[in-house]
Amino acid sequence: MMTTQTHEYFFEFPAIRGRQAGREQYVLFVPMNMLKRILASDNSGDVMSRSQREHNQVRSRKITNYLTGGHDTKRDWILGTLTGNIDKAVIFNAAEGTKGDVGMLSIPMDADIKLFDGQHRSGGIYGYIDARPDANDMITLLLTVGLPLETRQQFFSDINNNATKPATAISMAYNHKDPVNDLVRHIASSVRALAMRVDYEHNVVPGKSDLLVSFKALHDATRKMFGLRAGDEVPAALRHEAVTLWSAWADALHWEWVAEMLGASTYRTMAIGTHGVMVNAIGLATAMMLEHHDAEAIAQQLRAHRQQDTTCEDRSQTFHHERWHGICVDAQSGTVKCDAAAQSRAAMHLLALFGLDPANPHAWLREACDESVSDDAIAEMIGKVEKVAAEKNLSMDSLKADIPLMIARSEGEFLQTLNHMRKLRQWAKEQYPEDVQA
Structure with missing residues (x-):
């Protein structure tokens, strides 16, 4: 909201006034679609001339995606308070009937509000509003007034040094x-x-x-x-x-x-x-x-x-x-x-x-067949071979060695034998006459 007061222009926001370490601070909710208008950039120039790190676009895009994803799916999301400083004097008018710390905060429109905590969140919000201009969400600001650069830099350091990222x-x-x-x-x-x-x-x-x-x-x-x-x-x-x-x-x-x-x-x-x-x-x-x-x-x-x-x-x-x-x-x-x-x-x-073999247990037959033979057909034929081996007390090692040779020599015709139990039993009896039990 814009208003005129003593020939100056102000942004006015409902706010709560409080104190930390003897300094007045203000907490206010700001519509996200207004944030770009009231915040000043503090991530360019020499590092010692600002109170923020270099802006990482990737981090901001992740926050944008988080917000747009929540907006589109109507799922819960949350974004923490942005913390910064107003470089010019403000006017706080306490609301009637309160103890004096709830009211309207007037911020000169030519003031610079620079963050020392939350620049990537603010960048994410800008992207969110650009992508979803109809969003009516708000963000919390915690603002000090008139802090010199050195103090803002120290607060940036204090916030980041005292924060511990969870496991x-x-x-x-x-x-x-x-x-x-x-x-x-x-x-x-x-x-x-x-x-x-x-x-x-x-x-x-x-x-x-x-x-x-x-x-x-x-x-x-x-x-x-x-x-x-x-x-x-x-x-x-x-x-x-x-x-x-x-x-x-x-x-x-x-x-x-x-x-x-x-x-x-x-x-x-x-x-x-x-x-x-x-x-x-x-x-x-x-x-x-x-x-x-x-x-x-x-x-x-x-x-x-x-x-x-x-x-x-x-x-x-x-x-x-x-x-x-x-x-x-x-x-x-x-x-x-x-x-x-x-x-x-x-x-x-x-x-x-643990004696585990990652190889295909059907590889001995799979490798002898072309792709026209399905894996299910391979498994079915192996089941018949194992059944005949058990009936006739034959060595599976011998069968695994001989059957691929039979397939190759017959140019695939031997697969018909593997598909019929009667033919398979007859072949086993002829192939291993001394081993096959009556």
Whole structure:
């Protein structure tokens, strides 16, 4: 609103007056579509002549996208207060019937209002209003008056030095807009070994904590496992597969025994089975397996290997630090490494450790056929071969070697034999007369 007062022009806003450190301050709500008119830029020129950092357009665009996305989908969003200084005297008229600190603030139109906290938010707002001019949202301003440049610079430093960015883990855990975060929360509550044992607060579980794994490590590993990106939709089938796979891995690594009998903090001092590098390695190893195996088949293989363990202590020793030297533990310092290369090496070692083969289980026949033969047809033929092998007590290794040769020699005609049990039995009887049982 514009008004004339003592031959000067003013912007007038409802405001609240308060004091901090002896200085008057004003809090006001400003329509976002008016913000560009009242704020002055403070991000150009020599760095010591301003009280703001260089403007990062990428950061502002992210805020613009956040606001426009919320506007278009009618979802909740929030943007924090912008803090700045008015370089000229203002007039505050208290409202009648108040104690004097609620009223109208008149700001000279030729005054410069420069922010020392919130320039990227203001840039994001400018982009939002340009993209959605019909938006009627408002933003809060906290304004001081007449601060010299040095004080504004000091306030910028104080605000940023005293601010602590929250751990990525808790930001992910609290973010209910991303379906991937919801999936990981579901895993954390549904996998028996992880229930009440996931650290949502820290990116890395503190050494003395009794919690098993961090939410961030579980999140990163699950994304690797299924090739997910932030914001991807998560169908019910994938949620089921995720719980199946993480339950199988937790059982294979005896996480429940570690938590209940040994203690997570004690375990971490000697073994890496719950370390972030191992959790991520599980994600990578499973992703390789999922190329050619379904989730239940992988879980069955892990369960079968789990049954071979003599004791939980034996499996725990498998993950002692010294056994992972050169893989993800530095042999000289004993430091656990968690970089991408270490995760990849650990994943390959995990596959070998649990006898998991990422290769297509049907590769021996798939590679002998052209693309006109579907994967389902390949699986059906292999089922018939395995049935005949079981009936006749034949070696599958011999069949895997001989059948591709037969296909090649017959230029594919032998596939008809593989598609008919009677013909297949007859061929087996003729091919292995000494081995075939009557």
